[in-house]
Amino acid sequence: MRIAFDERNLMADMAGKENGLNAADLRAGAGLAKRALAGFRASWQKGLYGFPDLPDQSETIAAIRSYAKSVAGKFDTICVVGIGGSALGAWAIDCALRGMHPVQKEFSRKNPRLVILDNVDPSFVMGALKTMDPKRTLVVPIAKSGATAETVATLLIVTAWLESTLGRKARNHFAVVTSAGRGDLKQLAEQRKYPTFHLPENVGGRFSVLSAVGLLPAALTGADIRRLCSGASAMTKLCWLPDLRKNTALRAALCHHLLAARKSKSIQVAFPYSNRLWGSAFWFRQLWAESLGKRTDRNGTVVHAGQTPVAALGTTDQHSQVQLYMEGPNDKVFSFWAVRNQPDAGAIPKTPTGFEAMDYLCGQSLARLLDAERRSTEAALTENGRPNCTFTLDRVDEEHLGAFFQLMEFETAFAGEMLNINAFDQEGVELGKKFTFGLMGRKGFGDYKSRFTAYEAKRKTVKTV
Amino acid sequence: MRIAFDERNLMADMAGKENGLNAADLRAGAGLAKRALAGFRASWQKGLYGFPDLPDQSETIAAIRSYAKSVAGKFDTICVVGIGGSALGAWAIDCALRGMHPVQKEFSRKNPRLVILDNVDPSFVMGALKTMDPKRTLVVPIAKSGATAETVATLLIVTAWLESTLGRKARNHFAVVTSAGRGDLKQLAEQRKYPTFHLPENVGGRFSVLSAVGLLPAALTGADIRRLCSGASAMTKLCWLPDLRKNTALRAALCHHLLAARKSKSIQVAFPYSNRLWGSAFWFRQLWAESLGKRTDRNGTVVHAGQTPVAALGTTDQHSQVQLYMEGPNDKVFSFWAVRNQPDAGAIPKTPTGFEAMDYLCGQSLARLLDAERRSTEAALTENGRPNCTFTLDRVDEEHLGAFFQLMEFETAFAGEMLNINAFDQEGVELGKKFTFGLMGRKGFGDYKSRFTAYEAKRKTVKTV
Numbered sequence: 001m002r003i004a005f006d007e008r009n010l011m012a013d014m015a016g017k018e019n020g021l022n023a024a025d026l027r028a029g030a031g032l033a034k035r036a037l038a039g040f041r042a043s044w045q046k047g048l049y050g051f052p053d054l055p056d057q058s059e060t061i062a063a064i065r066s067y068a069k070s071v072a073g074k075f076d077t078i079c080v081v082g083i084g085g086s087a088l089g090a091w092a093i094d095c096a097l098r099g100m101h102p103v104q105k106e107f108s109r110k111n112p113r114l115v116i117l118d119n120v121d122p123s124f125v126m127g128a129l130k131t132m133d134p135k136r137t138l139v140v141p142i143a144k145s146g147a148t149a150e151t152v153a154t155l156l157i158v159t160a161w162l163e164s165t166l167g168r169k170a171r172n173h174f175a176v177v178t179s180a181g182r183g184d185l186k187q188l189a190e191q192r193k194y195p196t197f198h199l200p201e202n203v204g205g206r207f208s209v210l211s212a213v214g215l216l217p218a219a220l221t222g223a224d225i226r227r228l229c230s231g232a233s234a235m236t237k238l239c240w241l242p243d244l245r246k247n248t249a250l251r252a253a254l255c256h257h258l259l260a261a262r263k264s265k266s267i268q269v270a271f272p273y274s275n276r277l278w279g280s281a282f283w284f285r286q287l288w289a290e291s292l293g294k295r296t297d298r299n300g301t302v303v304h305a306g307q308t309p310v311a312a313l314g315t316t317d318q319h320s321q322v323q324l325y326m327e328g329p330n331d332k333v334f335s336f337w338a339v340r341n342q343p344d345a346g347a348i349p350k351t352p353t354g355f356e357a358m359d360y361l362c363g364q365s366l367a368r369l370l371d372a373e374r375r376s377t378e379a380a381l382t383e384n385g386r387p388n389c390t391f392t393l394d395r396v397d398e399e400h401l402g403a404f405f406q407l408m409e410f411e412t413a414f415a416g417e418m419l420n421i422n423a424f425d426q427e428g429v430e431l432g433k434k435f436t437f438g439l440m441g442r443k444g445f446g447d448y449k450s451r452f453t454a455y456e457a458k459r460k461t462v463k464t465v
Numbered sequence: 466m467r468i469a470f471d472e473r474n475l476m477a478d479m480a481g482k483e484n485g486l487n488a489a490d491l492r493a494g495a496g497l498a499k500r501a502l503a504g505f506r507a508s509w510q511k512g513l514y515g516f517p518d519l520p521d522q523s524e525t526i527a528a529i530r531s532y533a534k535s536v537a538g539k540f541d542t543i544c545v546v547g548i549g550g551s552a553l554g555a556w557a558i559d560c561a562l563r564g565m566h567p568v569q570k571e572f573s574r575k576n577p578r579l580v581i582l583d584n585v586d587p588s589f590v591m592g593a594l595k596t597m598d599p600k601r602t603l604v605v606p607i608a609k610s611g612a613t614a615e616t617v618a619t620l621l622i623v624t625a626w627l628e629s630t631l632g633r634k635a636r637n638h639f640a641v642v643t644s645a646g647r648g649d650l651k652q653l654a655e656q657r658k659y660p661t662f663h664l665p666e667n668v669g670g671r672f673s674v675l676s677a678v679g680l681l682p683a684a685l686t687g688a689d690i691r692r693l694c695s696g697a698s699a700m701t702k703l704c705w706l707p708d709l710r711k712n713t714a715l716r717a718a719l720c721h722h723l724l725a726a727r728k729s730k731s732i733q734v735a736f737p738y739s740n741r742l743w744g745s746a747f748w749f750r751q752l753w754a755e756s757l758g759k760r761t762d763r764n765g766t767v768v769h770a771g772q773t774p775v776a777a778l779g780t781t782d783q784h785s786q787v788q789l790y791m792e793g794p795n796d797k798v799f800s801f802w803a804v805r806n807q808p809d810a811g812a813i814p815k816t817p818t819g820f821e822a823m824d825y826l827c828g829q830s831l832a833r834l835l836d837a838e839r840r841s842t843e844a845a846l847t848e849n850g851r852p853n854c855t856f857t858l859d860r861v862d863e864e865h866l867g868a869f870f871q872l873m874e875f876e877t878a879f880a881g882e883m884l885n886i887n888a889f890d891q892e893g894v895e896l897g898k899k900f901t902f903g904l905m906g907r908k909g910f911g912d913y914k915s916r917f918t919a920y921e922a923k924r925k926t927v928k929t930v
Contacts, residue, residue: 008927023928030930084784101566102580103592115567119781120838122811122831123861124740127568147822150780153813153834156826160814184820205784244930251930266794267732267773275589286785293789306793308732310775315615316584318897319549319670320751324758326893328771329731346587348618349625355649357612360907361621366587369618369905373585376900379920383896396588428791431848432783435841440834442825455844462473463488465495465709465716 001231001399003407004392005248007255009378010333015387019263019330021255026244033244033254036417041240049424050202051409052239054210055232055402060197061225064212067175067195068219075138075173076109078220079128080116081158082142082213083150085205086177087118088283089214089405090142095279096401097223103275109136114221117158120150125157134165138220139174142213144199146183149436155185175220177212204424206287209405224398231399232406239410249410252389256333256411257418259387260307265333268307269325272337273314273374276396281311281337284408291412291423298420305419307333315373322377326384334381334388338374341395342367466696466864468872469857470713472720474843475798480852484728484795486720491709498709498719501882506705514889515667516874517704519675520697520867525662526690529677532640532660533684540603540638541574543685544593545581546623547607547678548615550670551642552583553748554679554870555607560744561866562688568740574601579686582623585615590622599630603685604639607678609664611648614901620650640685642677669889671752674870689863696864697871704875714875717854721798721876722883724852725772730798733772734790737802738779738839741861746776746802749873756877756888763885770884772798780838787842791849799846799853803839806860807832 012020044052080090094114098104107113115132117125139158143151162170174194178185179201189196197212208214210232215225241247244254259265268288270281293306312321314336325332346366352359361369374390381388391407393400416423438448477485509517545555559579563569572578580597582590604623608616627635639659643650644666654661662677673679675697680690706712709719724730733753735746758771777786779801790797811831817824826834839855846853856872858865881888903913 007929008924011927011929013927014924023930026930083781087781088785099588099592102578102596103589105596113567119740119778120811120831120835121738121740122807122809122835123564124568125831126809126811127564131567131570148784149826149834150784150838152823153826153829153831156813156818156823157811157831160816184822188818188820188823266796273586275584275586282785289786289789289793293791293793295792304792304794306789308773308775308789308793308797310773313584316548316552318894319613319615320553320747321754322897323891323893324754324771324773326758326896327760327769328754328758328773329769331731331773342587344587344591346585346591346622348621351625353621353653355653356908357649358617358621358653360902360905361614361618364618364905366585366590366618366622369614369901370585370587372901372904373615373897376904376917377897379900379917380897382920426788428788429783431791432787432838432842432845435844436834436837437825439837439841440825440829443821452841452844455847459473459479462476462478464472464476465488465491 001234001403002394003248003400003403005252005389006392007251007389009382010255010259010387010389014382016385019385019387021258025258025262026254029254029258030244032418033250033414034242036253036414037242037250039417040413047202049413050200051207051210052236054203055229055236055406060212061215061229064197064215064219064225071138071220073109076107076112076136077132078112078114078138078140078217079132079158080114080140080142080217081151081154082116083118083148084286085208086142086144086151086213087116088286089209090114090217091116092209092279092283093214093218093223093228093401094221096276096396097398098221100275100278112221114217117154120153125154129158129161134162134173137162137173140177140217140220141174141185142177143183143185144179144205146178146185149440175216177216206290207409209283210402227398228402231402235403235406239406249407250414253411253414253418255389256307257415259333263387264331265387266307267310267332269310269312269332269334270337271312271314271334273370274337274339274396275313277337277339278313280404281313285309285311287408287412290426291416292419292421293428294421295428298422303419303421305421314377315370318373318377325386326380330386332386334386336374336378336388336390338390338392339396340392466699466868467859468713468865468868470717470854471857472716472854474847475720475724475852475854479847481850484850484852486723490723490727491719494719494723495709497883498715498879499707501718501879502707502715504882505878512667514878515665516672516675517701519668520694520701520871525677526680526694529662529680529684529690536603536685538574541572541577541601542597543577543579543603543605543682544597544623545579545605545607545682546616546619547581548583548613549751550673551607551609551616551678552581553751554674555579555682556581557674557744557748558679558683558688558693558866559686561741561861562863563686565740565743577686579682582619585618590619594623594626599627599638602627602638605642605682605685606639606650607642608648608650609644609670611643611650614905640681642681671755672874674748675867692863693867696867700868700871704871714872715879718876718879718883720854721772722880724798728852729796730852731772732775732797734775734777734797734799735802736777736779736799738835739802739804739861740778742802742804743778745869746778750774750776752873752877755891756881757884757886758893759886760893763887768884768886770886779842780835783838783842790851791845795851797851799851801839801843801853801855803855803857804861805857
C-alpha cells in the first residue's frame with residue numbers, strides 16, 4: 001500500500017510568494033502540527049472518537065462477512081436506505097471497486113447491484129422501486145439515531161412495497177445498521193427480528209465508512225472488507241507518527257490549514273483524475289465540510305471556520321471548471337487525486353487516420369493521456385500562482401481505498417485540532433431539522449411550527465423591485 | 466410554462482443588513498440592468514452570440530427529428546463521445562426526462578440508453594465498452610473544434626471497437642455534431658460519409674444545449690425536442706423584456722451580481738431539490754464558471770472575476786453540506802431549484818408502526834416531506850443571515866427544461882455584461898491544453914514540452930519540510 005503526497009506546488013518557490021507557503025512556514029508550523037497530533041491522540045485515548053479503531057474490529061468484520069456469506073446468491077439488489085454519512089461511504093466503495101454507471105456489468109444474484117435511496121424525491125424513490133423485484137431485494141436501512149426523517153419515510157414506503165408482495169416473509173429481506181443503545185429503528189429491528197449491526201456510539205456518520213455502515217453494503221456486493229480494513233489499519237499507524245515527513249495526514253492538514261489561514265484559500269477543490277474516485281470525492285466533501293464548518297471554536301469565540309470543499313473530476317472538469325480555476329479569484333487550493341497503475345491502459349489504435357489533430361495520439365494510451373492532462377493542469381495552475389498538491393494512490397483496490405479513507409479522516413481530525421474546533425459535531429443542521437419536524441406535525445415541535453409561520457408572515461411583507 | 470423566482474430571502478429584511486440587499490440597492494441597480502440588457506441585445510443583433518436563436522431553428526430541429534426517426538428501433542445504446550459543453554447538455558436532458566441511474570427502465574431498441582464517454586479514464590471507457598454491443602450502438606461524436614484531445618482519443622478507440630465487429634458497416638453507426646466550416650472531425654465525417662449536424666459558429670459549447678449538441682442525443686433517446694424548443698422560445702421572449710419584475714433572468718443576474726460585488730458572496734450554491742435536476746446543476750456549473758471566471762474585463766483591467774458555482778442536492782446534501790452552509794464563512798448565496806408538481810407524490814403508508822419517530826409521517830407523502838425540508842432549510846439559512854433565493858419550475862418536462870436552460874443562459878449573459886467581461890470565451894484553459902499537446906508529442910507544441918520540462922526541473926529543487 002502506497003499513497004504519495006506531493007506538496008511542492010503549494011510552496012512559494014512554485015506558486016509564488018503571495019499564494020504559496022515558505023519552507024519556513026512549514027517549519028514554524030511544526031509546533032502546531034505536534035500539538036494537533038497530541039491533542040487528537042489524547043481525545044482518542046479517552047475514547048471520545050472511535051474511527052481510528054474501526055479497521056481493527058475483527059469481530060465486527062467477521063460477523064459482517066458471515067452474514068454476507070449466509071445470504072450470498074439470494075438477492076440481485078442490495079438497497080441501502082440511508083442519507084449523508086449513512087450512504088456516501090457505501091457509494092464511494094462501490095464506485096471505486098466496481099465503477100460507476102454505465103460501467104457496471106449486468107446485475108444478478110451472483111453480482112448484486114447496489115441501489116442507494118438517499119433522497120426523498122418521489123420520482124427517484126418510486127422510480128427506483130419500479131426497477132427492483134421485492135423477491136430478490138435485500139433492504140439495508142442505515143441510521144445512527146434511527147430517527148432521520150428522510151430515512152424513516154423511505155423505509156416505511158419500501159417496507160410496504162416488500163410486504164405487499166412477500167407478506168410476513170418480508171422480514172427476511174432486511175438487515176439493519178444503527179446504534180446499539182437507542183433509537184426507534186433499533187427497537188423496530190428487535191421487534192421484527194431483523195439482523196442488526198451496530199455503529200459504535202463514538203463514531204459519527206461521516207467517520208463511519210469502515211464500520212458496518214460502509215462494510216455491510218460492501219460485503220454484500222462482493223468487496224473484500226478484510227483488505228479494506230488492513231489497508232486502513234496500515235495507514236492508521238502512519239497517521240500516529242510524529243515525523244511530519246512520514247505522516248502524510250498531518251503534513252497535508254498543516255498545508256491546508258496554513259493556506260486557509262494565511263493565504264485566504266477558502267475553497268479546497270478535491271480533483272480526482274479517476275471516475276472510480278468520484279464517489280470518494282463526494283464522501284470527502286461531507287467529511288471536510290461538516291467537520292470543519294463551525295461557528296465557534298472550543299473557547300466559544302465566533303470563528304465561522306471551514307473551507308468549502310468542491311468536487312471536480314479530471315479530465316472532464318477541465319472543460320467546465322478550469323477556466324474559473326485559472327483566471328477567477330485566487331481563493332482555492334487544489335488537491336489532485338491520481339492513480340499510478342491502471343489495469344487496462346486503454347490502447348489507442350496505431351493506424352493513422354490522415355488527420356493531424358488525431359494522428360499524434362495513435363499508438364499511445366488513455367492512461368498516458370490522462371496522466372499528461374493532469375500534470376499539464378497542475379503545471380498551468382502553478383504558473384498562474386494557484387497552489388495545488390497531489391495525492392497518488394498506487395492503484396484503486398480495497399487496500400488503497402481503505403487507507404485513503406483513513407488518511408482523509410485523520411487529516412480532517414488534525415485540521416479540526418489546528419482550528420481548535422470540535423470536528424465531530426454538527427449542531428448547525430438542528431434548526432432546519434426542527435422546522436421540518438414542526439411542518440410535518442411531529443409531537444414536541446409545535447414551537448418550531450409557530451416560528452416558521454412567523455417567518456412566512458414576515459416574508460409576505462418584504463419589498464423587492 | 467411557468468418558472469417563478471422568489472428573491473425575498475436575499476433581501477436585508479430577511480437575511481439582515483450585513484448580508485442582504487435593500488430594495489434601494491435593487492432600484493439603484495436598475496440602470497445597470499438596463500445597460501446589461503441593451504449591451505447584450507446589441508451584441509446579439511450583431512450576430513456575435515447565437516444561443517437566443519437556437520429554439521427557433523426549425524430546419525435544424527426538423528432535420529434532427531427526421532434523422533432520429535430514420536434510425537429509431539435500430540440501436541439500444543446511444544453513445545455520445547464528447548466532453549464539457551459537448552456532454553453536459555445531453556446528460557442534463559436525459560437525467561431530467563428519464564431519471565438517473567438506478568431509476569431508468571431496462572434499455573432496449575425501443576428505449577435506448579444514453580452512454581456519455583466524457584472522460585479518458587481507461588477504466589471508465591474500456592469498462593463502458595464492455596457493457597455495449599457494437600451491433601446495437603450508435604456513436605455520436607460531438608466536438609465543436611474537432612480537435613479536443615479527449616474526444617479524439619476516445620473516438621479512435623470506439624471506432625476501432627465498432628470496426629472490429631462490423632467492418633465497413635461501422636460507418637452506419639455514426640452521427641457527428643461539429644462546426645460547419647473547419648476541423649478534422651468535419652473532414653473525417655465527410656470522408657467517411659457520416660451523417661453530420663452542425664453547431665453554429667456563434668454558439669459556444671456551454672450555450673449549445675439547444676443546438677444539435679443537446680438535441681440530437683435527446684431526440685435519439687425519445688425526448689420531444691420541439692417542446693424543449695418551444696419552452697425555450699417562450700422564455701427567450703421574457704428574457705428580452707425591459708421590466709425587471711417580468712424579466713427573471715435579468716432580475717436574478719442583478720441580485721447575484723450585487724451579492725457578489727457588495728456582499729462578498731463569492732460562491733453560488735445551485736441547490737436543486739430534485740434528482741432529475743442534478744444533471745442540470747452540473748450543466749449550470751459549467752455555464753456559470755466558464756462564462757464568468759475571467760482574469761480581465763473588457764478594458765483589460767485585471768479583475769479575477771467569477772463566483773464559484775457549487776452543485777448541492779436537496780435533501781441529500783442537508784446531511785453533508787448544510788452544516789458548513791449554516792455555520793461556516795458567510796461567503797455564499799444559495800439558489801434553490803424547486804419543482805411544484807410531482808407526477809407521483811410517493812404516498813407514505815397510513816398504518817402506524819407504534820414508534821414515535823416514525824408515525825408522524827404515516828399518511829403523508831415524500832413530495833410533502835421534500836417540500837417541507839426545502840422550506841425549512843431556506844428558513845434556517847435565512848435566520849442565520851445566509852441569503853437565498855428559489856427558482857420554482859411548475860414541473861420537470863421538456864417545456865420547462867428548455868425554458869430553464871434559456872433562463873440560465875440569459876442570466877449568465879447578463880451577469881457577464883454587469884461585470885463588463887467577455888462571457889463567451891475561455892482563454893484560461895489554453896495553457897493546460899498546450900502542455901498536454903506538448904507532452905503527447907503533437908507537432909507544433911515542442912515549445913510547450915520544453916516549458917513543461919523546465920517546470921519539472923524547477924520542482925526538483927523545491928524544499929518542503
